[in-house]
Amino acid sequence: MSATSTAVARPKKSVPGGSKSGGAKSRGSKYSHKQLWFGALAWVIAIVFVLPYVEMAITALRPKDELTGSGYLPSRFEWANFVDVWDKSTLGSNLKVSLLVAGMSTLLVLVVSLPAAYYTARKRFRGRGVFLLLVLITQMFQPTSLLVGLYREFYILDLLDSYWALVLVNGAFNLAFSVWILTAYFSAIPVELEEAAMIDGASRIGALRRVTLPLAMPGIVTAVIFTFIAAWNEFTVALVLVTTPDKQPMTVGINSFLGAYRVEWQYLFAGSVVAIVPVVILFAYIEKHVVSGLTAGSVK
Template identity: 75%
Template sequence: MAQQTVIPRPAAAPAATPAVDRKTRARRPRTPGPRTLLIAAVAWFLAAMFLLPYAEMVITALRPADELRDATYLPSAFEWANFVDVWRESHLGDNLRVTLLVAGGSTLLVLLVAIPAAYYTARIKFRGRRLFLLLVLVTQMFQPTSLLVGLYREFYQLDMLNSVWTLILCNAAFNLAFAIWILTAYFSAIPEALEEAAMIDGLGRAGALLRITLPLAMPGVVTAMIFTFIAAWNEFVMGLTLSTAPESQPLTVGINSFIGNYTVQWNYLFAGSVIAIVPVVVLFALIERKVVSGLTAGSVK
């Protein structure tokens, strides 16, 4: 009999495991749905609406003087010399230096006073504590404009007009109440057991505050710092009243000098405005990460 030839069958491919299937599906790009596209379109529209005034400010700052009244959105050429001219032909450099000193000094003074005051108020149940917090909140309701006459008279008698220290003290005084109020809430939300454990390990009250409580309250500290810095940076009325010399005025008052009785130097006005917002943008870029890191820092010994 003839021998039968057996042809081997090809081996079947192994079935894909569920893990491989999940990885393959995860690598495939997902097609966004109509709802996602609508939300993205609305978000981009709102972002464009908020960024459009800043774009107009930069374009006007770079517009030549003979094209300020043209109906075109973009100028024929960008005049970069506007930034150089506004820096040379005015006291904008001195105004920027004064504003940096006033905003930085006011923020530092507020934090030095508000942190101990808020910590004592949050931890020590003294008599009149609620009344103290109420008075702190009431002082936040006073407008600096209503006190300008008295402040001007006081600093005039002390011969402290046209002084950076005068603006630092005034800005710190008007922003101190908010800082104490918000820091008291943050300190009250932190459990006292963490400080007690640290003091059992040998730390004192000040050490527990600096190493345990303060890092946990860093989001509140950063919030108070940003609020104080921005408020001092944008302050106008006190700077206009208490500083009369052009070189001792803050940046907000210095920019206002480009608005005359009959003409407005729009290119210089917007160039100074662009210079004024750069430090604030840099501050937010540097501090934004501190808010997140302060939520977990200090809780692990």
């Protein structure tokens, strides 16, 4: 055969399962479908949880003559309900009391729990495990089961029908959770960071303020939001210990719209909408810190 003879073309090897780009495209498309299904499921769950709040807002704007109607949306929105609810009740004073009690309770919890949690995390004293166990056990007690004793105690202290009774009760019953979660955060922060700061000239308090507290900020924010919400939503103790209408918090003040023979549904829901606004604003403002606080430690 001559050198100029044509070479026989070899058949190309076929790649099992198709081309590489086709397989990647298929995998990418499959992943997109999975994302789509998870997104749709998340929207369905979100709508289910949001619908009661939407119904509450709609009822707050519903005219009085349409409260028992079958339609989901009213024929008109009665914005005057939000004006009347301030004029016909002590809702303004109740809102101030709730902000004062929740804020003071949260501050009291932080002032007590921060040094207690820091000392528990840094010192291995005798009975440390028993102390943490007792702190956790106190979470099992509910204020409702202790109402008789609480009423008697504040009667002796002459603190009935006062803001301080609510502040002390809410602070005491939320202190255990704050101590527990802050102890876990302080224990997760290496003590060598504080020792390095003290070698550079910082005092123990200075190292705590400049090094430890900023690193433990997600845990502090988590304790703040949970304490504030718990104090804001408390009802039973406030109903028993405080009897003057303008000294009661929002949870008790809203209850005044529930009469013996009729219920002012439009004012009840209008007050409920007003009551959730401060909590929503607070949670939206520090939500990223709460999420990081709750998930801290999940990834090593």
